[in-house]
Amino acid sequence: MTANPFAATALRPSALTPDVAADFASAHFGVRGEVAELGSQQDQNFRVGSHVLKVANAAWATEEIELQDAAMRHAAARLPGNVPEPASRGIVEVEYDGAPLRLRLLPYLRGVPLRTQAHLPDRTLRAAGGLAGSVSGALADFAHPAAQRTLQWDIRRAGDVVAAYAPTVGDPARRSLVERAVAQAQADLPRQVIHGDVSVWNVLADSDPSSRLVPRRIIDFGDCVDTWRAAECAVLAASVCAHEPERALPAACAVVAGFHAVNPLEPEELAAMHALIAARAAISAVSGEHQARLDPDNVYVADSLAIAWRGLAAVMAIPSSLAHVAFRLACGLPVVSPPGAPACAAPWPAPVRVADLSAGSDAFVAGAWKRADGIAAVLSGTGPILGRWGERRLTGEQGPSLDEPATVHLAADLFVTEGSPVHAPVSARAAFCAPGTVALSLDAQTTLWLRDVEPAVEAGQSLAPGDVVAHIGSAGALPPHVSAQLAPAELGEPPLDVPATLAAPWLVVCPDPGPLLGIVATAAPEPETTAVRERRARHVASPQRLYYPEAPPHIERGWRQWLYDVNARPLLDLVNNVAIVGHSHPAIEAAAARQLRLLNTNSRFLYDAMGRFAERLAGLLPDPLDTVFLVSSGSEANDLALRLARAVTGREDALCFEGCYHGWTGAMHETLELSSRMHKLMRPTADPEQASQALASALGTVGQRAAGAFICEPYLGNSGGVALPHGFLGQLYGEVRRGGGLCIADEVQVGYGRLGHYFWAFEQQGVVPDIVTIAKATGNGHPVAAVITSRTIADAFGRNEDLFASVGGAPVSCEVGIAVLDVLRDERLQARARNMGEQVTARLGPLVERYELVHALHGMGLYRGLELRRPDGRAAGPEALAACDRLLELGVIVQPTGAEKNILKLKPPLCVESSDIDLLAAALDDAFGRGW
Numbered sequence: 032m033t034a035n036p037f038a039a040t041a042l043r044p045s046a047l048t049p050d051v052a053a054d055f056a057s058a059h060f061g062v063r064g065e066v067a068e069l070g071s072q073q074d075q076n077f078r079v080g081s082h083v084l085k086v087a088n089a090a091w092a093t094e095e096i097e098l099q100d101a102a103m104r105h106a107a108a109r110l111p112g113n114v115p116e117p118a119s120r121g122i123v124e125v126e127y128d129g130a131p132l133r134l135r136l137l138p139y140l141r142g143v144p145l146r147t148q149a150h151l152p153d154r155t156l157r158a159a160g161g162l163a164g165s166v167s168g169a170l171a172d173f174a175h176p177a178a179q180r181t182l183q184w185d186i187r188r189a190g191d192v193v194a195a196y197a198p199t200v201g202d203p204a205r206r207s208l209v210e211r212a213v214a215q216a217q218a219d220l221p222r223q224v225i226h227g228d229v230s231v232w233n234v235l236a237d238s239d240p241s242s243r244l245v246p247r248r249i250i251d252f253g254d255c256v257d258t259w260r261a262a263e264c265a266v267l268a269a270s271v272c273a274h275e276p277e278r279a280l281p282a283a284c285a286v287v288a289g290f291h292a293v294n295p296l297e298p299e300e301l302a303a304m305h306a307l308i309a310a311r312a313a314i315s316a317v318s319g320e321h322q323a324r325l326d327p328d329n330v331y332v333a334d335s336l337a338i339a340w341r342g343l344a345a346v347m348a349i350p351s352s353l354a355h356v357a358f359r360l361a362c363g364l365p366v367v368s369p370p371g372a373p374a375c376a377a378p379w380p381a382p383v384r385v386a387d388l389s390a391g392s393d394a395f396v397a398g399a400w401k402r403a404d405g406i407a408a409v410l411s412g413t414g415p416i417l418g419r420w421g422e423r424r425l426t427g428e429q430g431p432s433l434d435e436p437a438t439v440h441l442a443a444d445l446f447v448t449e450g451s452p453v454h455a456p457v458s459a460r461a462a463f464c465a466p467g468t469v470a471l472s473l474d475a476q477t478t479l480w481l482r483d484v485e486p487a488v489e490a491g492q493s494l495a496p497g498d499v500v501a502h503i504g505s506a507g508a509l510p511p512h513v514s515a516q517l518a519p520a521e522l523g524e525p526p527l528d529v530p531a532t533l534a535a536p537w538l539v540v541c542p543d544p545g546p547l548l549g550i551v552a553t554a555a556p557e558p559e560t561t562a563v564r565e566r567r568a569r570h571v572a573s574p575q576r577l578y579y580p581e582a583p584p585h586i587e588r589g590w591r592q593w594l595y596d597v598n599a600r601p602l603l604d605l606v607n608n609v610a611i612v613g614h615s616h617p618a619i620e621a622a623a624a625r626q627l628r629l630l631n632t633n634s635r636f637l638y639d640a641m642g643r644f645a646e647r648l649a650g651l652l653p654d655p656l657d658t659v660f661l662v663s664s665g666s667e668a669n670d671l672a673l674r675l676a677r678a679v680t681g682r683e684d685a686l687c688f689e690g691c692y693h694g695w696t697g698a699m700h701e702t703l704e705l706s707s708r709m710h711k712l713m714r715p716t717a718d719p720e721q722a723s724q725a726l727a728s729a730l731g732t733v734g735q736r737a738a739g740a741f742i743c744e745p746y747l748g749n750s751g752g753v754a755l756p757h758g759f760l761g762q763l764y765g766e767v768r769r770g771g772g773l774c775i776a777d778e779v780q781v782g783y784g785r786l787g788h789y790f791w792a793f794e795q796q797g798v799v800p801d802i803v804t805i806a807k808a809t810g811n812g813h814p815v816a817a818v819i820t821s822r823t824i825a826d827a828f829g830r831n832e833d834l835f836a837s838v839g840g841a842p843v844s845c846e847v848g849i850a851v852l853d854v855l856r857d858e859r860l861q862a863r864a865r866n867m868g869e870q871v872t873a874r875l876g877p878l879v880e881r882y883e884l885v886h887a888l889h890g891m892g893l894y895r896g897l898e899l900r901r902p903d904g905r906a907a908g909p910e911a912l913a914a915c916d917r918l919l920e921l922g923v924i925v926q927p928t929g930a931e932k933n934i935l936k937l938k939p940p941l942c943v944e945s946s947d948i949d950l951l952a953a954a955l956d957d958a959f960g961r962g963w
C-alpha cells in the first residue's frame with residue numbers, strides 16, 4: 032500500500048465504441064443483438080442482446096476481476112436468478128488501439144433499478160435489505176486471495192480515504208463533517224467477503240400489478256472485498272439515506288430490519304451500524320468531490336456529488352444513540368434504556384390535575400386546540416397542571432401539510448403561574464443557558480433540559496438540589512409552563528416534539544422525567560390501536576370491512592374536513608360525503624344535544640320537528656314532490672321507494688343500471704345480482720359514443736318491459752362521478768312512464784348541493800322524478816333519510832299500506848336534518864362546492880396530461896372521480912388502491928370506486944378550503960410522480 036493509495040487511483044474507463052463492442056461480443060462470446068452502452072463509473076458496459084459485455088478498467092488487477100467472477104459464481108449458485116453468473120469463457124484478453132483489454136460476458140438481468148423511483152416505501156426497502164442480507168449470506172463461506180485488496184469503497188478504509196481526499200473539499204464545514212463522519216467507524220466486527228455495493232443503483236426490482244417495486248436482483252460485483260460483514264447493510268442504508276434524505280432514519284431502519292430478518296445482525300454490528308453508514312456516506316462525498324475535480328464538466332458526476340453530500344448531511348443529522356435504538360426496535364430487539372437519572376432529592380410540586388391534550392380529549396371542542404384561547408381554557412385553573420410526557424398532542428398539529436406533524440411530546444410540562452421558580456431536582460451543573468432554556472448536566476451521560484423558562488443561573492454554575500435555576504416564562508404558544516426533558520448528553524439540544532413514526536426510539540432516548548422530578552403518572556398512555564383492532568376483529572362481523580385493511584388509521588376525532596388519528600395527525604378527508612357540512616359541526620351537535628335533552632321518541636307521537644323537517648325538504652323540491660317519508664338510511668329509503676312504485680303501479684318488474692349500488696337491503700341487493708324482477712340496463716360511461724349506445728340499448732329494454740319502476744343515480748356517483756349526456760334521462764324517463772312505470776332518483780350521494788351548479792343531480796338532466804331518495808348528507812352522519820314523492824303517490828300507497836319506522840323521523844333526527852339544511856344555507860355551501868370544484872378542475876385537470884396513469888377527471892363541484900388507466904387502456908385498479916395507501920401516508924384519505932375500482936373518488940365535506948385542494952393536488956403529484 033502506498034502512503035496515499037486512493038489519491039493515485041485512475042478510474043477513467045476504456046473508450047470502446049458500441050460497434051467495436053458488438054464485434055468483440057460476437058467474435059469472443061458468440062453473442063449478437065442490439066447494442067447499447069450502459070452507464071458505469073469504472074468499467075465500460077455494453078448491453079448486447081440479452082447479455083452485458085463488460086470491459087474492465089485498466090486499473091484493475093486481473094486477480095481482482097477474477098475475484099468478481101468467482102464471487103458472482105459463488106452467489107449465483109446459492110441465489111439462482113438473483114445475481115448474474117459470468118459466461119463460462121471467463122476473462123478474455125484482447126488488444127484494442129494498442130492497449131490490452133479484458134472482456135467478460137454476463138447475462139443482462141432485467142428489472143428497474145431502485146434509484147429510478149423517487150420514493151421508496153418501507154416495504155420496498157425492507158425487501159432490498161433482505162436481498163442484501165441474502166447476498167451477504169451467500170458469500171459468507173466465500174474466500175479469494177484478491178478479496179484482501181485495498182479498496183476505496185471499503186468502509187474499513189474510510190479514515191484513509193477521507194484523509195486522502197478531504198483536502199480537495201473546499202468548504203471547511205463539509206470537511207469537518209466528513210472528518211466527524213469517519214471518526215466513529217473503528218470497530219472490531221465480524222468479517223467476510225461482501226458484494227460491497229448493494230445500492231439503489233444495483234438493486235433491480237420487478238413491478239407488481241399495483242406498480243410497486245419488488246426488489247429481486249443484485250448486479251455489479253465490482254466492489255467485492257473482505258471487510259466488515261455489517262458493511263453490506265450499511266452501504267445500502269447509506270444509499271437510501273442519500274436517495275430520500277428527508278426520511279433518512281425510517282429508510283435506514285427498513286433496510287436494517289430487512290437485512291436482519293434474513294441474516295441476523297449481532298448486537299455489536301447494530302451498535303456500529305450508524306457509524307458505518309456515516310463512514311460510507313463520507314466516502315461517497317469525498318470520492319465524488321475527487322471525481323468532480325477530475326471531470327469538472329460532467330453533469331452526472333456533479334449531480335451524484337450533490338446527492339452524496341445531501342445523504343451525508345442527513346445521516347449525520349441522526350443522533351447515533353437514536354439510530355442505535357431505532358435499528359434495534361426495527362429489528363424487533365429489546366432496547367437498552369439509557370442509564371437512569373439520579374434519584375430525586377428536591378421534588379417538584381405535585382400537579383393537581385392532568386391536562387388531556389390528545390386527539391381523544393373531550394376538553395377540546397370545535398377546533399379549540401387551534402386557538403390560543405381554546406388551549407388556555409383547557410390549561411387554566413389552579414395549578415400546577417401536568418402536561419404528559421409521550422402524549423400525542425393536538426396542539427402539535429400545524430395545519431395542512433404532506434409531512435407528518437411533530438405531535439409526540441418528549442417532555443413533561445408543568446403549567447404554573449408565570450414567574451414561579453423552577454428548582455434543580457438533584458445536584459447538577461448548569462451546562463447551557465439561553466433565553467427560554469436551561470440545560471442541567473446531571474452526570475456525564477444525562478442532561479435535563481428545561482424549556483420555556485427564564486434562566487436564573489449561568490452556564491458552568493454548580494447547583495444543589497432545590498436551588499432555583501429558572502423562573503416560568505410566558506413565551507410560546509401554550510400558557511406559562513416549564514417543559515422538562517431528559518436526554519443523553521451527546522445529543523445536544525433534543526427536539527421537544529417528534530412525528531409519531533419516530534416516537535418509539537425518541538421516547539427511549541428521552542425517557543419519562545417524572546421519576547427524576549418526583550412526579551408520578553407523567554406518562555401518557557400509548558395509543559391502543561392494536562387492542563382496538565383486535566377487539567373489533569373479535570366481535571364485529573367480518574363483512575363490515577375496514578378501509579386500509581392492512582394498517583387502518585385509528586381515528587378518534589373529526590373536525591370540519593379533517594379526521595384526526597390517535598397520533599393527532601390531521602388527515603384530509605375526501606371520502607366523507609356523509610359529513611357534508613364538516614365533521615363535528617357545532618350547530619349539528621347543539622341541535623342534537625338540545626333535542627336529546629328534550630325528547631326523542633317515535634313518529635307515532637305528535638311533535639313539531641317532523642312536520643317542520645318535511646316542510647323544509649318539500650320546499651327544496653319542484654312540484655309535485657311535496658310529500659315526505661322519513662326513514663334512517665339510504666338503503667331503507669330506496670327499498671321503500673321501490674316498494675312504493677311497485678305497490679302504486681301494481682307491477683313487480685323494475686329497472687336499474689347494471690353495476691349500480693343503491694343499498695344493502697334484500698330488494699336493493701337485487702340491483703347487484705341476477706334477479707327475475709330487477710332488469711339491468713346498459714350503464715353509460717363517460718365515453719359519449721358508448722353513452723349513446725347505452726341509451727339506445729336502455730330504451731330498447733324499457734320498451735320491451737312494462738316495468739313498475741326505474742331507479743338510478745341521476746349523476747353516476749358510484750361510477751366515479753360521471754355525468755349523463757344531456758337529454759339522457761329525459762328520454763329514458765319518458766319511455767319508462769309511457770310503459771306505466773315510475774322514475775326514482777337516488778340522490779343519496781349526488782344530491783344536496785354537492786354538484787355546486789345544482790342542488791339536485793336530476794336538475795342537471797332537466798327532469799323531475801316521481802320519487803326522490805336522500806340519506807347520508809341529510810343527517811351529516813346521523814341516521815336521517817327520506818323518500819320524497821307526490822301526495823298522489825303517497826296516498827295511493829297509503830290506501831293499502833301502513834308504514835312505521837321506529838326511529839325514522841324521530842325528533843332528534845328531524846332536528847339534525849333541519850340543522851344540516853340551515854348550515855348548508857347559512858354557510859352557502861352549494862356555492863362553495865361550485866367554487867372549490869372549479870379549483871379542483873384547475874389543479875387536478877393537468878394531472879391527466881402529466882401522468883400516463885391518470886386517464887380522466889370526472890364530475891363537477893365536489894363530486895369528482897380521477898380515473899386511472901394503464902397505457903394499454905386497462906383499468907388500473909391495483910394501482911388505485913396502492914395510490915390510496917400512499918396518499919394516506921401523505922395525510923390524505925381517498926378511496927377507489929367504480930366497477931373496476933380504478934377511480935379515486937373525491938367527495939369531501941363541502942367546507943374544504945382552497946389550501947386543501949392545493950394539498951390534494953400536491954399529494955397526488957407526489958404519489959404519481961414519486962411512486963409508492
Ligand code: PMP
Nearest residue numbers: 664665666692693694779780806
Ligand atoms: N344509494 C347510493 C347511491 C349509495 O351510494 C348508497 C351508499 N353508498 C346507498 C344508496 C345506501 O345508503 P346507506 O348506506 O345509507 O344505506
